[in-house]
Amino acid sequence: MTPYTLRWGIISTGGIATTFAKAMGSRSVPSAEAFIAKLRSAGGASAHGAKHGALDKATPYGSYDEVFADPDVDVVYIGTPHPFHHPNAKAALLAGKHVLCEKPFVMDLAELDELVAIAKRKNLFLMEAVWTRFHPIAYAVQKEIHSGKLGKVRRMTAELSSYAHLDERADNDRMIDPKLGGGALLDLGPYPAVWSMLVLHQHPDNKDPEPKVLGSAQRIYARNGVDEQSSWTVRWDELGESRILCDFTAWTPRDCAAVIDCENGQLVIDHPLYRPERYRILPHPSTVAGSSESTPPPPRPGQITEETAHHYPIPAGNGMHYEADEVAQCIRDGKTESARMPLAESRVVQGWFDTVRKGGDSVLKDLVGNAGK
CATH class of the missing domain: 3.30.360.10 (Dihydrodipicolinate Reductase; domain 2)
Structure with a gap:
């Protein structure tokens, strides 16, 4: 089978994004440059990928919009804090990029429904990054x-x-x-x-x-x-x-x-x-x-x-490469969602979170997300 290359844009340079990038082989250019340098110097799968040129064309950007606008980016991985998942994913989808978004997908159901509607309208792949499902x-x-x-x-x-x-x-x-x-x-x-x-x-x-x-x-x-x-x-x-x-x-x-x-x-x-x-x-x-x-x-x-x-030992990187492989296979085959991690199931779990949050007494009890904004 002919090798399939998927070109990733990674939003955030924090811990979860670093783990994801290492498993596959920013807000400022210096931060993005440091992120790439850290991947080059890391051991394990990241070192193997760097040795074989996986990071040679990696480009550090100073804004997320620059990542979304890059024609060499096929899919965006979003590893920002929870409240930014919806606006970041929405911007990526509107720019025509496929999206893999860290869990929890969003802050409320309305945000998720808006993302799903955009992805379906633009025929783009969208998935919540529940990587444990793929172990x-x-x-x-x-x-x-x-x-x-x-x-x-x-x-x-x-x-x-x-x-x-x-x-x-x-x-x-x-x-x-x-x-x-x-x-x-x-x-x-x-x-x-x-x-x-x-x-x-x-x-x-x-x-x-x-x-x-x-x-x-x-x-x-x-x-x-x-x-x-x-x-x-x-x-x-x-x-x-x-x-x-x-x-x-x-x-x-x-x-x-x-x-x-x-x-x-x-x-x-x-x-x-x-x-x-x-x-x-x-x-x-x-x-x-x-x-x-x-x-x-x-x-x-x-x-x-x-x-x-x-x-069932898990390789370094929390086994996130299994999830990345699923995304690549789905996009290669023209699918807009994963049968293993379907959007309907993300919606079920998000509904639980909304119910528990609204039934409690935290300061987030009455939170309304950014859908429609």
Whole structure:
């Protein structure tokens, strides 16, 4: 097959953009130049790409508009803070560029609907950068659950918590600054949400295209008024429910960031949910000697009786090259969205975030995005 080259424009020179660029092989020209220099000097895949000329034609720009106007740019990767995703993506689409935008896609549903409408009108590719969906372990977990080997899903829990030392952060730190979309919901929430979508929403038995939030709660960080913890429960009618937690004040249990409880056993995914490298299949506690029952009942047909562990190491760069490959293949084949990360599913998750935010008491409760502006 003839090699296909996709020419990327990268918006932002921050940490996530650097990770993305390294995996593939600004606001000022000096910042952009330093960004390119950092990629040249980095090890791993970035060094390999630089050695083979991948950065030879990289151009530093002092404004995003210059990137959007460059005829040598096919697709724009947007890694700016949350509130800038919509205006940056909108400008790129209006300039005729395909777009891959970091999560959370936008600040509210109206912003997302506007981007989708523009992309469809201009026949451009648009995708939220939920890179975890493309990891080999994500496909493997889905295969285990969707095969029916573990029986019907009863429920699942998914958590991403990270003790963020909020009191030690400046007021303008992106994690707690309301102007930058701060708070646990938008910073951490996309990661446990993705496993709920992969396991339940994409389950072959799912007939509920718009699962609703049954209940939610937020705990507010008093100094800045953003949420330091958010939790919510989503129900897929006639299939199952997921309880989701994200928290800036504690740590996720290391070996059970997500637990999928099924009729015949449990599937447990390690921390961190954005790039886990192991899952285990476990018997139910009632089948294990030493449980609360003095004599565990004999296993039913199909019931899991032994623990097994399954390892899927992630390469450097958080495995973001899998996502970049998906974008390239879709654009090469003339597709305007990814079947693995469809826009309708981004809309489902954005709806959850809107519901949780509006149901809480953070300073972002009544936020209205930039749609139409």
